[in-house]
Amino acid sequence: xxxxxxxxxxxxxxxxxxxxxxxxxxxxxxxxxxxxxxxxxxxxxxxxxxxxxxxxxxxxxxxxxxxxxxxxxxxxxxxxxxxxxxxxxxxxxxxxxxxxxxxxxxxxxxxxxxxxxxxxxxxxxxxxxxxxxxxxxxxxxxxxxxxxxxxxxxxxxxxxxxxxxxxxxxxxxxxxxxxxxxxxxxxxxxxxxxxxxxxxxxxxxxxxxxxxxxxxxxxxxxxxxxxxxxxxxxxxxxxxxxxxxxxxxxxxxxxxxxxxxxxxxxxxxxxxxxxxxxxxxxxxxxxxxxxxxxxxxxxxxxxxxxxxxxxxxxxxxxxxxxxxxxxxxxxxxxxxxxxxxxxxxxxxxxxxxxxxxxxxxxxxxxx
Numbered sequence: 001x002x003x004x005x006x007x008x009x010x011x012x013x014x015x016x017x018x019x020x021x022x023x024x025x026x027x028x029x030x031x032x033x034x035x036x037x038x039x040x041x042x043x044x045x046x047x048x049x050x051x052x053x054x055x056x057x058x059x060x061x062x063x064x065x066x067x068x069x070x071x072x073x074x075x076x077x078x079x080x081x082x083x084x085x086x087x088x089x090x091x092x093x094x095x096x097x098x099x100x101x102x103x104x105x106x107x108x109x110x111x112x113x114x115x116x117x118x119x120x121x122x123x124x125x126x127x128x129x130x131x132x133x134x135x136x137x138x139x140x141x142x143x144x145x146x147x148x149x150x151x152x153x154x155x156x157x158x159x160x161x162x163x164x165x166x167x168x169x170x171x172x173x174x175x176x177x178x179x180x181x182x183x184x185x186x187x188x189x190x191x192x193x194x195x196x197x198x199x200x201x202x203x204x205x206x207x208x209x210x211x212x213x214x215x216x217x218x219x220x221x222x223x224x225x226x227x228x229x230x231x232x233x234x235x236x237x238x239x240x241x242x243x244x245x246x247x248x249x250x251x252x253x254x255x256x257x258x259x260x261x262x263x264x265x266x267x268x269x270x271x272x273x274x275x276x277x278x279x280x281x282x283x284x285x286x287x288x289x290x291x292x293x294x295x296x297x298x299x300x301x302x303x304x305x306x307x308x309x310x311x312x313x314x315x316x317x318x319x320x321x322x323x324x325x326x327x328x329x330x331x332x333x334x335x336x337x338x339x340x341x342x343x344x345x346x347x348x349x350x351x352x353x354x355x356x357x358x359x360x361x362x363x364x365x366x367x
Contacts, residue, residue: 001346003130004183006367007048009048009051010045010046010049010050011043011044011045012042012043012044012049013041013042013043013050014040014042014043014102014366014367015038015039015040015041015042015107015219015364015366015367016039016364016366016367017037017038017039017040017361017364017365017367018037018038018039018040018090018364018365019034019035019036019037019038019362020035020036020037020079020089020090020135020362021034021089021360021361021362022034022035022087022088022261022358022359022361023042023359023360023361024081024356024357024358024359025356025357025359026354026356026357027081027303027344027347027353027355027356028081028083028117028328028344028347028353028354028356029080029082029353030076030081030082031081031082031274032075032077032081032359033122034074034077034080034088034271034325035073035074036069036071036072036073036074036075036077036088036090036091037072037073037090038069038070038071038090038092038183039069039070039181040067040068040070040099040102040295041065041067041070042065042066042067042070043065044063044064044068045063045064046062046063046064047059047060047062048060048061048062048108049062049063049133050347053106053108053109054109055132056108056109059115060108060222061105061106061108061110062103062104062105062106062213063104063106063234064102064104065100065101065102065104066100066101066102067097067098067099068091068096068097068098069092069096069097069102069153069154069190070091070095070096070143071090071092071094071095071097071154071214072094073090073094075091075092075093076091077091077096078091081347081356081358082347082348082353082356083320083344083347083348083356084307084309084320084347084348085136085137085144085278085307085320085322086136086137086320087135087136087137087142087342087344087356087360088135088136088360089134089135089136089137089263090135090196091137092304093155093191093192093193093194094191094241095189095190095192095307096189096190096191096193096288097151097154097155097156097186097189097191097275098118098185098188098319099119099120099154099156099202099263100117100118100119100156100181100188101117101118102116102117102118102119102121102314103115103117103272105164106161107171108280111164111165111166112162112164112165112262113162113165114160114161114162114163114255115160115161115365116161116180116306117149117159117160117187118156118157118158118159118161119150119151119156119157119161119325120151120155120156120157121142121150121151121152121175121203122142122152122153123164123348124161124173124175124205124207125142125175125205125207125232125234125290126142126143126145126205126207126246127131127142127172128228128230128248128250128264129225130225130250130264130285130287132284133287133299133301133326133328134301134303134324134326135324135326135338135340135342135360136303136322136324137341137361138283138305138307139254139283139285139303139305139322139324142268143239143246143248143266143267143283143294144268144278144281144283144305144307145244145246145268145270145276145278145279145281146240146276146277146278147196147236147270147275147276148197148199148235148279149179149197149199149203149279150179150182150201150203150234150236151179151182154186154191155182155186155197156182156185156186156277157178157179157181157182157203158177158178158181158185159175159176159177159178159186160175160176160339161173161174161175162174162175163367168209168353169210169211169212169213170209170210171208171209172206172207172208173205173206173207173209173211173308174204174205174206175204175205175206175319175360176201176202176203176204176205177202177204178202178207179199179200179201179202179236179259179350180199180200180201182197182199183197192198192254195200197221200231201236202236202237203234203235203236204235204236205232205234205236206232206233207230207231207257208230208231208232209228209229209230209232210228210229211226211227211228211229213226213227214227215227215229215250215251215252215297216250216251216260216262217252219259219260220243221259221260221290221296222228222259222260222289223289223297224260224261224262224287224289224299225250225262227250227251227252227262228245228248228249228250229244229248230246230248230249231245231247232245232246232247233245233246234246234263234276235279235290236275241269242270242272242274242276243269243270243271243272244268244270244271244272244276244279245268245269246264246266246267246268247267248264248265248267249264249265249266249286250262250263250264251263251264253334257286257288258288258289258290258291258292258300259287259289259290259296259345260289260290260310261285261286261287261288261289262287263284263285263286264284264286264287265282265283265284266281266282266283266284267280267281267282267283268280268281270294272328274310274312274313277309277310277313277314278307278308278309278310279308280307280308281305281306281307281308282305283303283304283305283306284303284304284305285301285302285303285304286300286301286302286322287299287300287302287305288300289300295329297330298327298329298330299327299328299330300327301324301325301327301328301338301340302324302325302326303322303323303324304321304322304323304324305321305322306319306320306321306322307319307321309319309349314349316347316349316350317349317350318346318349318350318351319346319349320344320345320346320347320349321344321346322342322343322344322345322350323343323345324338324340324341324342324361325341325342326338326340326341326362327339327340333366334365335363335364335365335366335367336362336363336364336366336367337359337362337363337364338361338362338364339359339361339362340359340360340362341358341359342356342358342359342360343355343357343358344356344357344358362363
């Protein structure tokens with residue numbers, strides 16, 4: 001779209017639409033189907049957007065970014081079939097969401113970056129691009145942290161992020177978010193967020209990223225994310241002080257699994273059980289690009305996750321698990337089709353609902 005609109009180099013515009021029709025032919029409390037979709041419009045304005053960072057002047061580091069998400073469909077499919085956690089990562093209340101409006105100093109080839117304004121905690125915290133390949137919300141999300149006040153996209157809050165890069169392979173980030181601003185920002189364009197969204201106080205995040213090349217050596221033609229070790233933690237003082245830690249690791253091996261592959265693991269643990277409805281989460285998966293030699297850009301996707309419920313808030317719920325298997329067909333640079341199946345283990349967490357078999361075809365259009 002950038003070229004089609006003949007936009008200047010200092011102005012970038014992107015539009016992504018993602019639909020996730022889904023049905024559960026067996027299991028759960030009933031068999032039904034659902035449709036929900038997400039459209040994201042983003043703009044960036046800055047003199048350095050189209051320049052090589054090695055040639056940046058100070059002014060080229062700076063840019064203004066804004067994004068709006070639009071959701072349309074039924075976000076309650078999971079509860080209708082007896083699952084506690086959404087099976088679709090785009091399951092959010094219908095309407096327009098302001099997800100970012102920020103001033104950003106990109107780190108480029110330097111050693112520090114900063115951003116401030118209205119922003120979500122991800123993708124700066126508890127996120128790697130590997131999660132984007134998954135459809136189930138626990139695998140696609142920020143390691144399934146379920147504190148309602150936190151500005152996990154599409155929620156956003158007034159805040160800021162400082163990034164330091166003391167070495168080529170290491171970066172550190174600190175973030176501060178005003179939790180009282182979360183609900184007012186969600187309602188800017190008329191969205192009616194869940195009643196438990198919004199609070200008081202602040203949330204602070206600290207994270208270290210380590211991405212040496214040996215974790216995933218470069219391979220010609222690979223489009224998979226770099227290998228990454230990520231360790232972080234957070235604290236909140238929103239009336240019920242809470243804290244948690246999280247970590248993830250992605251890497252390749254010497255196995256012959258297509259053109260390139262990534263194994264990954266991730267986990268989150270919340271120390272304050274009064275502040276998180278899902279205080280424990282463990283997950284793992286595999287991405288393999290080019291398993292079929294004639295389809296070098298397609299990706300095979302496997303993921304598993306187990307969510308532990310808060311026994312103080314929900315004493316009758318133990319855990320809910322998911323196994324997801326998918327295959328992403330890259331038809332062209334703008335269109336992906338991703339047929340996927342999911343098996344939901346112990347849906348609802350209480351042990352009284354049959355396991356859910358669900359299937360979907362995610363349709364992604366990038367303009």
